Amino acid sequence: MATDPQRQRDEEQFNIMPEEAPFEEGFNIKTLWACLFVGIVMLPGAIYLGLVTGQSMAGASEWVTIILFLEIAKRSFIRLRTQELIIIYWIAGGLVAVGGRLGTGAQTYGGPFGGLIWDQYMIQSPAAEGLARFIPTWVVPAMTSSVYAERTFFHRDWIAPIIVMFTGMILGRAGSLSMGYVLFRVTNDIERLPFPMAPVQARGATALAETSSKQEGWRWRVFSTGTCIGLVWGLLYVVVPTLSGIFLTDTVQILPIPFIDFTAEIKSILPAAILGIGTDLGHLLIGFVLPFWVVVGSFFGATISQLFVNPILYSLGILHRWSPGMTAIPASISNRFDFWLSFTIGTAIVVFLTGVGMVVKALREQRQKRAAGQAISMRLEDLPKGRGDVSIAFALGIWALSTLGFIILCRILVPKFPWYIVTVFGFVYTPIMSYIGARMIGLTGSPYGASIPYIREASFFLSGYRGTEVWFAPIPISDYGSQVAVYKQLELTHTKFGGLVKMSALTLVILFVCSLVFWQFIWRLAPVPSSTYPFVQKFWPFESTMQTMWIKSTMNPTDVQGGAVGIALLREIIKPEYIFTGAAFGGLLYGLLAFFKAPTLLFFGFVSGLGAWPHFVIPQFAGAMLGRFYFQKRFGEARWQAYAPILLAGYSCGMGLIGMTSIAIALISKAISQVVF
Numbered sequence: 001m002a003t004d005p006q007r008q009r010d011e012e013q014f015n016i017m018p019e020e021a022p023f024e025e026g027f028n029i030k031t032l033w034a035c036l037f038v039g040i041v042m043l044p045g046a047i048y049l050g051l052v053t054g055q056s057m058a059g060a061s062e063w064v065t066i067i068l069f070l071e072i073a074k075r076s077f078i079r080l081r082t083q084e085l086i087i088i089y090w091i092a093g094g095l096v097a098v099g100g101r102l103g104t105g106a107q108t109y110g111g112p113f114g115g116l117i118w119d120q121y122m123i124q125s126p127a128a129e130g131l132a133r134f135i136p137t138w139v140v141p142a143m144t145s146s147v148y149a150e151r152t153f154f155h156r157d158w159i160a161p162i163i164v165m166f167t168g169m170i171l172g173r174a175g176s177l178s179m180g181y182v183l184f185r186v187t188n189d190i191e192r193l194p195f196p197m198a199p200v201q202a203r204g205a206t207a208l209a210e211t212s213s214k215q216e217g218w219r220w221r222v223f224s225t226g227t228c229i230g231l232v233w234g235l236l237y238v239v240v241p242t243l244s245g246i247f248l249t250d251t252v253q254i255l256p257i258p259f260i261d262f263t264a265e266i267k268s269i270l271p272a273a274i275l276g277i278g279t280d281l282g283h284l285l286i287g288f289v290l291p292f293w294v295v296v297g298s299f300f301g302a303t304i305s306q307l308f309v310n311p312i313l314y315s316l317g318i319l320h321r322w323s324p325g326m327t328a329i330p331a332s333i334s335n336r337f338d339f340w341l342s343f344t345i346g347t348a349i350v351v352f353l354t355g356v357g358m359v360v361k362a363l364r365e366q367r368q369k370r371a372a373g374q375a376i377s378m379r380l381e382d383l384p385k386g387r388g389d390v391s392i393a394f395a396l397g398i399w400a401l402s403t404l405g406f407i408i409l410c411r412i413l414v415p416k417f418p419w420y421i422v423t424v425f426g427f428v429y430t431p432i433m434s435y436i437g438a439r440m441i442g443l444t445g446s447p448y449g450a451s452i453p454y455i456r457e458a459s460f461f462l463s464g465y466r467g468t469e470v471w472f473a474p475i476p477i478s479d480y481g482s483q484v485a486v487y488k489q490l491e492l493t494h495t496k497f498g499g500l501v502k503m504s505a506l507t508l509v510i511l512f513v514c515s516l517v518f519w520q521f522i523w524r525l526a527p528v529p530s531s532t533y534p535f536v537q538k539f540w541p542f543e544s545t546m547q548t549m550w551i552k553s554t555m556n557p558t559d560v561q562g563g564a565v566g567i568a569l570l571r572e573i574i575k576p577e578y579i580f581t582g583a584a585f586g587g588l589l590y591g592l593l594a595f596f597k598a599p600t601l602l603f604f605g606f607v608s609g610l611g612a613w614p615h616f617v618i619p620q621f622a623g624a625m626l627g628r629f630y631f632q633k634r635f636g637e638a639r640w641q642a643y644a645p646i647l648l649a650g651y652s653c654g655m656g657l658i659g660m661t662s663i664a665i666a667l668i669s670k671a672i673s674q675v676v677f
Contacts, residue, residue, distance in 0.1 A: 021494050022386055022494065023384070023385075023386035023387050023388065023494045023495065023496050024081065024083045024494060024495065024496065025083065025495075025496050025498070025499055026081075026083035026084050026086060026087035026490075026493075026495040026496065026499040027087050027498075027499035027502045027503055028084065030069075030073075030078075030080065030084055030088075031084055031087045031088055031091060031499075031503065032506065033069075034065060034069055034088040034091055034092070035091045035503075035506055035507060035510055036510065037065060037069070038065055038091060038092045039510040039511065039513070039514035040514060042065065042092065042660070043110050043111065043511075043514045043515065043518055044110070044518045044521070044522070045659075045660055045663040045664065046110045047110030047111075047114070047518055047519065047522055048522065048663055048666060050110065050114075050535075051522070051528065051529075051533035051535060051536050065088060065089075065091075065092040066085055066088055066089060066092075066653075067653060067657065069088060082493045082494075082495075083493055083494065083495040083496075083499075086489055086490065086493045086495055087495065087499050087500075087503055090486055090489075090500070090503060091503055091506075091507055110515060110518065110519065111511045111512070111514065111515025111519070112165050112166075112169055112511070112512065112515055113153065113515040113516050113519040113520075114515070114519060115165065116140070116153070116158070116161060116162075116165065116519075117519055117523060117528050118540075119139055119140040119161070119472075120140055120141075120147070120148065121528060121529060121540060121544065122140075122544045122547060122548070123135055123140050123143065124143070124148065125540075125541065125544040125545075125548070126541070127541070127544045127545040127547075127548040127549075128544065128548050131468070131548055131551065131552070134467075134468045134555065135468055135472070136413075136468070136469050136472070137157070137160060137161075138160040138161055138163075138164050138413060139161060139164075139469075139472040140161055141155070141157035141158060141161070142157070145157045151523045151524050151527065152520065152523075152524070153516060153519070153520050153523075154520070164409075164413070164474070166512060167405075167409060167474075168406075168409070168474040169508060169512070170508070171402045171405045171406050171409070171474075172402075172474075172478065173504055173508055174398055174399075174401070174402040175398075175399050175402035175403060175406075175476070175478065175480060176478070176480050176483050177398075177483065177500070177501060177504060178395045178396070178397075178398035178399040178402065179395070179399040179430075179431065179434055179480040179483070180434075180438075180480050180481075180482075180483020180484055180486070180487065181390070181395045181483075181487060181497070182392055182395050182396060182399070183434060183435060183438040183480065183481055183483070183484050184438070184483070184484040184487035184488065185389075185392060186435070186438075187438050187439055187441075187442040187484055188442070188484070188487070188488060188491070189383065191439075191442065193439065193442030193443055194291075194442065194443070195441065195442050195484075195485070195488045196289065196290060196291050198485055198488040198489050198492060199492065199645040222643050222646040222647055222650065223646050223647075223649060223650040223653070224650065225647065225650060226285075226646065226647040226648065226649065226650020226651040226652075226653070226654065227650040227651070227653050227654040227657070228650075228654060229281070229647075229650070229651050229654060230650065230651040230652065230653060230654020230655040230656075230657075230658070231654040231655075231657065231658050232654075233281045233651075233654075233655065234654060234655040234657075234658035234659055235658060236254045236255060237254075237255060237257070237279065237280065237281075237655075238655065238658065238659040238662060239658055239659070239661075239662040240252055240253070240254055241253045241257065242659075242662040242663065242665075242666055243662050243665060243666070246665070246666055246669045255279040256279060257279065258278060258279060258280060259276045259277060259278045259279055259328075259615040259616070260276055260277050260279060261275075261276040261327055261328045261615070262275045262276055262277075263275055263276060263326065263327050263328045263331055264325055264326065264327050267324045267325065267326075268324075270307060270310070270311045271310075271311050271314045271315075271322070271324070272310040272311055272313065272314035272319045272322040272331065272335060273306055273307050273310045273311055274306045274307075274310065274328050274331055274332060274335070274613055274614065275306065275307060275614055275615075276328055276613065276614065276615040277614075277615055277618050277619065278615045278616040278618070278619050280619075281619075281651070282648070282651060282652070282655070283616050283619040283620050283623070284619045284620070284622060284623040284626075285623060285644075285647060285648045285651050286620055286623065286648065287619065287620035287621060287622060287623020287624040287625075287626070287627065288623050288624070288626075288627040288631070288644040288647065288648065289644050289645050289648050290620065290624065291443075291601050291605075292624050292627075292628050293599040293601040293602045293605060294443075294601045294602075294604060294605035294608075295605065295617075295620050295621055295623075295624035296602065296605060296621070296624065297601065297602040297603065297604065297605020297606035297607075297608070297609060298605040298606070298608055298609035298612070298617050298620070298621075299605075299609065299614075299617050299618070299620070299621035300606060300609065301605065301606040301607065301608065301609025301610045301612070302609035302610075302611075302612045302613065302614045302617040303609075303614050303617070303618075305340075305609070305610045305611055305612075306611075306612075306613070306614055307614070310335060313335075313338075313339055318338055318339050319334070319335055319338045319339060320338060321334035321335075321337060321338050322334050322335060322338075328613060328615070332613065335611070336611065337572075337573045338573075339578060340610070340611035341573055341574070342573070342574060342575040342576075342578035342579045342582065343578050343579070343581060343582035343585075343610070343611065344582060344610060344611050345579045345582060346578070346579040346580060346581060346582020346583035346584070346585070346586060347582045347583070347585065347586040347607045347610060348436075349579075349582075349583050349586075350582075350583055350586030350587050350590060350607070351436060351440075351586070351604065351607055352432065352433075352436050354590060354603075384491070386496065387491065387496065387497060388496040388497035388498045389497065400427075403426040403427060403430070403476050404426075406422070406426055406474055406475070406476035407419065407422050407423055407426055407476065409473075409474055410422045410473045410474060410475060410476075413469060413473050413474075414467070414469040414470045414473045416465065416466075416467060416469075417463065417465050417467075417469075417470045417473070418463050418465070421459055421463055422475060422476065425456075425459070425475055425476055425477050426476035429455070429477065430476055430477060430478050430479075430480070431480075433479055433481075434478070434479055434480040434481040435481065436481065437479045437480075437481025437482060438480075438481030438482075438483075438484045439481070440481070440604065440608075441481060441482065441484055441485050442484065442488075443600075443601060443604060456475065456477055457550050457553075458574065460550075460553075460554055461553055461554060465554055466554055466555060466556055467554060467555065468551050468554070468555065470554070471547075471550065471551050471554070486500065487500070586607060589603060589606065589607075590603050627640065627644060631643075631644075
């Protein structure tokens with residue numbers, strides 16, 4: 001008991017914000033300028049990086065923006081508060097967003113017009129031969145339009161696609177804010193989940209706020225250490241490949257991006273196995289932050305399934321699509337089609353049922369405590385003063401209206417598709433899966449098991465619908481669970497929730513305008529895809545083949561060749577016996593771990609690792625072991641738990657700073673080359 005006072009003092013010292021600190025507004029004129037800065041400076045870099053390397057600037061652009069604004073503020077004798085910094089963080093994250101169309105594997109970074117860039121390629125791709133005339137003009141202009149030769153968005157043929165896209169953006173943002181708030185109230189205020197990754201951004205913002213007020217303490221020192229690590233690693237990992245492609249005839253990679261793959265080399269020893277190791281040092285630091293038992297479970301789930309179970313399944317003839325010489329990507333696709341896709345659907349059902357069971361249990365315990373007259377740590381009517389809460393009924397009403405808007409829009413665009421399927425997706429499937437995602441974020445920091453794979457495609461096929469329009473319609477299938485992390489970080493930094501709504505409205509407009517301008521500029525530089533953008537040139541043909549296959553599955557075979565291919569594949573890869581096997585295995589595993597009183601997080605981690613690549617789990621596991629058995633003993637538990645998130649935030653900042661520098665040089669070089677030649 002002698003150590004308890006010391007532990008309490010440590011916890012108080014390393015709190016993000018004092019409990020008695022009032023909630024303050026984070027949105028003001030300073031954050032408005034930050035929003036404009038990200039849209040004008042960061043967005044083109046995000047687009048270019050995604051096209052060239054396939055990497056996202058999410059996580060890096062936020063810290064780069066904050067660092068630059070801090071330096072400007074210091075020289076202007078202006079102090080930036082923690083609340084302003086966390087809003088700036090989410091402004092940057094919201095602007096540097098994925099723009100790929102729902103349902104395709106092709107992700108384009110840099111706002112919604114990236115989705116239209118994908119559409120214009122898909123309709124022209126070799127895989128879409130004979131299909132283009134069936135694509136509606138509210139998706140993409142007809143092939144006879146001049147927009148493809150001119151490579152421009154400034155044409156009347158784009159009016160209908162842009163209106164549909166912008167309407168979907170508004171409805172989606174309203175649904176995300178409202179349902180995300182409801183899920184936050186459930187997971188945070190009722191279930192009291194730990195949210196292990198939320199302190200990363202919150203502590204980083206607090207550390208930088210200290211420098212703004214010229215009170216550089218331990219947070220800033222740890223953040224600076226992480227930044228230096230990110231700068232050094234980014235020099236090897238990002239700068240050399242980016243700049244070598246400009247000044248040399250060939251691109252030089254000191255380390256393969258994003259992983260070193262050993263899958264083809266172990267084919268004779270472990271057939272159908274997948275093995276590799278990620279080369280981004282950030283995965284090691286993520287292992288410092290994620291809950292230890294989640295990382296351990298993910299490690300054993302991934303390694304056992306990929307290195308031991310896959311060879312057994314191959315010997316039994318189950319993984320029949322695999323062939324010697326396959327690398328990780330084709331081997332993973334073939335193995336998922338043969339077994340893991342159906343199996344993980346079953347385990348996802350178990351994850352959902354356990355989540356529902358935990359909520360019911362928590363509510364029952366609260367009811368019993370009320371009946372016994374005991375005090376409850378948090379009640380729905382007992383919320384932090386000044387946080388900016390609204391009633392759950394009001395938030396649910398906003399979400400219901402946005403979902404109804406999606407249903408009406410789909411009914412207008414695709415009148416022949418059964419309306420009740422869209423309704424089920426909007427009012428049943430989306431809230432259920434959003435809750436699973438929110439709960440996984442609250443427990444593990446990542447939205448494991450937040451969706452059932454291919455349920456969208458299966459519903460289209462089984463509905464009996466014949467046509468192409470539904471594949472492009474804004475079906476309300478979303479995971480709003482990720483929004484709870486934003487609300488949690490606002491709470492940790494004592495930032496009023498109202499600023500999030502204002503920020504979302506502003507970023508919606510700026511994202512739309514800047515995405516239009518910069519995608520237009522980059523599209524005019526060179527066709528997308530082309531040799532100028534090597535990542536999309538390599539992967540987009542495969543993605544277009546997969547998407548057109550699904551589209552053809554709901555067409556009459558007489559309309560276009562290959563109409564029966566998607567039907568046959570769908571019937572082949574969804575195997576009910578494997579789904580039931582996965583559900584039975586997940587239930588048995590949960591029961592055994594509960595019987596032996598093992599940590600619940602071990603179960604969620606193991607299930608999330610099943611069928612996953614070991615490439616990124618291995619460095620995370622190494623980081624978890626290093627943090628628990630070395631750094632935690634050296635610094636103490638409370639001190640290390642405070643250090644680790646800030647170290648990761650600093651690393652992201654360092655990678656972003658040096659990455660943005662190299663990307664700026666690359667963009668300027670490409671623009672000058674276009675002007676000269």
